[in-house]
Amino acid sequence: MKIDYKETTSDLLKRIDIHNKFGGRDIDKWMLDIIKLKKGDKILDVGCGAGKQCFSYFNYLEGDASITGGDISDELLSQARSENKKINDAITFMTLNFNRPFDLPDNTFDFESCCFAIYYAEDIPFTIREMHRVLKPGGRLFSTGPMPTNKQLFYDVIREATGKPIPPMPGSSRYESQILASMRDIFSSVEVNVFENPLTFESAEPFIEYTRASLSEDRRLWTSFFNDKNEFEEIMKKIQAVAEKRIKAEGKLVMTKVVGGFLATK
Ligand SMILES: C[S@@+](CC[C@H](N)C(=O)[O-])C[C@H]1O[C@@H](n2cnc3c(N)ncnc32)[C@H](O)[C@@H]1O
Numbered sequence: 001m002k003i004d005y006k007e008t009t010s011d012l013l014k015r016i017d018i019h020n021k022f023g024g025r026d027i028d029k030w031m032l033d034i035i036k037l038k039k040g041d042k043i044l045d046v047g048c049g050a051g052k053q054c055f056s057y058f059n060y061l062e063g064d065a066s067i068t069g070g071d072i073s074d075e076l077l078s079q080a081r082s083e084n085k086k087i088n089d090a091i092t093f094m095t096l097n098f099n100r101p102f103d104l105p106d107n108t109f110d111f112e113s114c115c116f117a118i119y120y121a122e123d124i125p126f127t128i129r130e131m132h133r134v135l136k137p138g139g140r141l142f143s144t145g146p147m148p149t150n151k152q153l154f155y156d157v158i159r160e161a162t163g164k165p166i167p168p169m170p171g172s173s174r175y176e177s178q179i180l181a182s183m184r185d186i187f188s189s190v191e192v193n194v195f196e197n198p199l200t201f202e203s204a205e206p207f208i209e210y211t212r213a214s215l216s217e218d219r220r221l222w223t224s225f226f227n228d229k230n231e232f233e234e235i236m237k238k239i240q241a242v243a244e245k246r247i248k249a250e251g252k253l254v255m256t257k258v259v260g261g262f263l264a265t266k
Contacts, residue, residue, distance in 0.1 A: 047117025070096025
């Protein structure tokens with residue numbers, strides 16, 4: 001499945017900022033409690049973006065680890081590298097296209113992660129096999145992605161504003177089904193964890209910012225919605241009106257992120 005998707009630095013960082021400001025729970029802490037990293041671990045983060053998970057591992061392990069982050073986006077990698085300067089380039093950031101064989105040897109890493117990225121792979125089993133190949137025997141992969149009930153409010157508001165059905169999203173429509181099944185086929189065991197984080201908005205503005213940061217590049221995934229450039233702003237106005245109406249009626253908007261964390265062992 002070819003997915004025409006390109007994350008921009010500003011959209012990704014905007015969504016991370018809104019999760020931090022309006023969410024009640026910390027996903028990094030949830031993840032660190034599950035994965036139980038050990039000092040000295042050799043770690044690879046696939047689809048590392050601006051390095052969120054790499055820096056979280058570095059801080060948790062107080063720098064005592066060998067951490068590599070790989071991503072296809074030059075823009076996000078340069079953001080990660082500029083942050084990396086603050087810790088004397090302690091993390092290695094490399095170009096990695098997970099649709100191609102990884103330029104990394106077999107049986108190398110103790111731990112690997114792939115957060116909110118696997119569902120953009122063209123051939124999911126191929127990418128999971130590559131992640132499996134570079135792990136040491138007994139090594140673990142932690143993958144995160146949206147469950148089917150993720151951010152229902154976001155889709156409800158868009159559905160009400162447009163009167164159109166929501167197209168199947170590459171993540172939430174497949175993560176708990178096809179992608180989990182593929183991990184189960186390739187790894188010897190997979191444990192499923194679920195993280196729920198309600199984001200509470202008392203005004204429409206941050207919800208609209210979040211919507212823009214989700215839809216601006218993703219527009220190409222919503223082909224039935226946006227046929228020309230002007231349509232985007234028109235639809236955003238309708239979304240804003242529905243969000244404002246709901247806040248007036250209910251006092252707030254609560255959008256719950258529902259994330260699956262699949263911990264697989266080689
Ligand atoms: C939603 S972002 C998540 C980034 C990061 N893991 C985080 O949680 O902040 C998805 C990431 O997948 C990356 N990605 C998409 N296609 C890729 C590919 N073919 N190879 C490697 N990374 C890819 C994007 O560049 C982006 O950094």
